[in-house]
Amino acid sequence: MKPFTTLDSRLVPLPIDNVDTDQIIPARFLKTLSKVGLGDQLFCDWRYDAEGRPKPDFILNQPRVKGAEILLAGDNFGCGSSREHAPWALTQFGFRAVISTSFADIFRQNSLKNSLLPVVVPREVHAELFALPPDATVAIDLASQKLTLPGGKTVEFPIDPFAKHCLLNGIDELGYIRQQEDAIAAFEARCECAVNTLG
């Protein structure tokens, strides 16, 4: 996993609550066997018209957000399905962080495993961020868990300490779990096997 330490970027505002993973990446693109090539399909049905042309009024198609790496979204971002294709599409498009007042649980877990940082801010900070001018830049420092606004105001954001450690160091969880082999084997030895699907 790619480490995440700091990020300075403009914001891509998407002032909508309950943005679900079907909007982030529609189900018809989930027939792929690959993890890559999903960036062009991000927000596909909001981004392109019926003929596949970019809709000029959708934020991702506006020149002012080109190169911006932080998505600023409404409440409960990433709700719906467990598809990890959602953070794959977001990161492949170029996003490295999403700021919101809340995230759906599975989406948050999936994001943390793909170096996409979910940043939860209080409602008043959220409103302040949406009111910033389009060229405003914010700074994220994961080590200190601080989000810095253009005027210098800093806001601390929460993150699970283990997830933070993995992100800062680019550690893959599977490697960590495999180091617990002795504990896993001991658990299997003392617990009755609940089901045998091969039997």
Add this chain to the structure above:
Amino acid sequence: MPSTIIDKVRSAHVVTEQPGAPALLYIDLHLVHEVTSPQAFDGLRARGLTVRRPEHTFATADHSVPTTDRSLPIVDPIAAKQVAQLEANCREFGIPCHSMASQQQGIVHVIGPEFGLTQPGMTVVCGDSHTATHGAFGALAFGIGTSEVEQVLATQCLLQKKSKTYKVEVTGRLRPGVAAKDIILALIAKIGAGGGTGCIFEYCGSGIRALSMDERMTICNMSIEAGARAGLIAPDDTTYEYMYGRQFAPQGEAWDRALARWRRLPSDEGASYDREVAIDAASLEPMVTFGTSPGMGIPISGLVPDPAAIADPIERESVAKALRYMNLEPGKPLAGHAIDVVFIGSCTNGRISDLRAAASVLKGRKVKSGVRVLVVPGSHEAKRQAEAEGLDAVFRDAGAEWREPGCSMCLAMNGDQLEPGQYGLATSNRNFEGRQGKGGRTILASPATAAASAVTGVVTDPRRLA
């Protein structure tokens, strides 16, 4: 200290808890399907790993499969490749798989319980957010992403922080014509699509005890639609009667031992929860959704809300955007609104009792001319049972399509989909924009409401046809 069933199941599965890391949980049952697994199997191959416990793993093809004649090949070459890849991966790693050709294939959350694989006190995961369905048996069951699918394949374990506990007490009995689906839609409308974020629900109370296993599964299934990763119901005699004699359920003395263990699972008297909410089932009407989030639900006699009355600007714009997409007017009833398609099926409402509920409305009636009705059983088992009871004939005689099992139009991956602008009344779980086909508009409801609306061609209270 008294503890909840949630804590009992979780603590029995903690493998280790290292300082600075979440607890490592052991997973008893891992269900696998074609959409969220191929990249996980690739990961295993890239790292040179095997599947640790293939005997705790079980696969089926459900999302991408056509619901038409199964003797024909899949027309969509990309879907065909995905299903073939699942079969190849299962062969390579020794995982039992009921793919398209199997007479025991079905939606993963329908066949797990039918096989008796889902059992009280288990931990169950699947790369699918509707895994909470299995919570109806008192299992701790939740959806995971593909990275976690790979972790469970490789180690049979997952890292997981403790969630908050959320007690959902349902009192009172449902009135005739009102269904389990209406309970869960009412709960989501009450607490919101993010109301259960960070929580695990325990559904309890006399209103839950009175429900069948099929009805309990409908409720647990949609826990995720309120933001809760899992939702469960303590097992009782209804649970044990359902399970007894099923293929993978314990047999003989093992059954007696298991039963003794399961009877200790229900939450202790006086156990405390982080949050609580109460629903009076007796006061509920059939529910329908008007918007593009499952939380946007109203009783069928209600009116589409006016966004102008919402104070929060983002919430106001979200509801306004939903109404624009749905092309619905604020202040008007949804009942009586014309529909184009009715979809009866899915892991929410594709089980035998759902098919019976829909058939009882359609029996001796005809689908309104111009309305397309797809009835998609959740599994071959449900399909066989329905055919043995003559329900397929009821559906066909009424003018509905009787199809092969799968996820079908719930997420429209397999070609079963709405056309742009069409209104679909669906017994499935999500009314997101384009969920049932690009530009399609979904209204969620119970099987009885779906069947009644199929007859009239407009959104209809099933009690009017009783």
